[in-house]
């Protein structure tokens with residue numbers, strides 16, 4: 070602990086406020102996670118990562134920086150991690166999932182802003198997040214209006230580069246994204262002093278594809294009946310993917326999958342085979358946002374899949390590995406990333422098709438459409454998703470909520486009524 074204090078001091082962390090934050094997590098994690106029965110052994114690694122979330126990994130980031138390396142923070146799954154890795158930097162996903170930071174975010178943002186934005190803003194301005202404090206550069210993007218305008222405030226506190234994301238998927242838009250990737254490449258080369266060569270980028274593409282493969286393998290195993298791992302545990306693994314070392318993470322996920330494969334073979338599950346299977350779709354759930362999964366799974370149902378950016382959108386689609394030129398690699402990156410279906414795009418029919426496909430593949434009994442309060446793109450898109458699911462005979466409910474516990478009982482009542490309706 071003493072050592073970490075020195076580490077935090079070196080990062081200019083507000084120690085007093087940071088202590089308050091650190092005191093909250095262990096009890097919360099124990100209630101939500103350690104209370105589960107029959108968890109896979111392979112989750113021990115991920116428990117460790119969370120229990121020392123402000124220690125172990127930030128210490129690695131510090132060592133990397135002491136050796137002259139750079140750390141780059143990102144907020145969206147459209148920003149290509151491969152480039153950051155190829156520049157010899159470490160990429161960290163910074164989306165805020167904690168209510169702790171929301172009141173401070175509200176000091177500089179309107180209250181009717183989505184909690185994810187208020188949370189990351191609060192994390193930065195209070196200097197209580199070692200990941201934010203480690204970053205040499207932040208990379209924002211023009212997705213929703215809330216984020217787009219938040220960058221202008223955030224740049225008072227940190228260096229930020231904003232990528233201009235097109236919001237249609239025509240060839241002209243893919244070409245525009247290639248150009249943004251080229252600009253980011255130059256920015257990263259300048260930051261790190263390292264040239265991004267085709268060989269380095271090829272290795273980085275392989276590395277990140279391997280991580281995606283491991284996550285895909287984990288998700289495939291959740292198709293089994295009974296399901297060998299809880300939705301809460303799978304969500305935790307997805308959340309950790311955003312900040313852990315990619316190589317180690319991939320190997321730990323594959324170890325976990327080996328164990329789950331054995332479970333599937335022997336018919337061992339964490340919920341009875343008849344438990345209702347739920348697909349969650351919607352806005353991302355950044356760590357430690359476990360609210361909805363906890364409500365669903367403590368009501369006797371199991372979450373089998375997330376069509377979110379902390380779920381399938383993060384790992385589906387691989388980057389073509391064959392190209393040996395930067396030009397070809399940039400095009401391959403742009404094509405892969407532009408396949409992501411975010412509600413910031415218009416039209417966004419691909420997301421509706423994905424939800425229907427995933428609901429079938431995972432044999433979901435119902436879909437919960439999860440909307441972070443004040444997220445307009447996903448809120449508006451609900452109507453189209455609802456109509457499409459109704460046509461397919463797939464029950465759906467909209468749950469709009471924030472990070473606080475204020476509405477937990479109300480959300481629980483609605484989820485339980487939905488589960489009862491599923492019969």
Ligand code: BJ8
Nearest residue numbers: 145146183212213352378411444
């Ligand atoms: S690709 S979902 S990570 S933008 S911040 S849109 S919740 S109002 S996070 Fe996102 Fe990239 Fe899209 Fe995924 Fe809504 Fe909040 Fe905006 Fe949000």
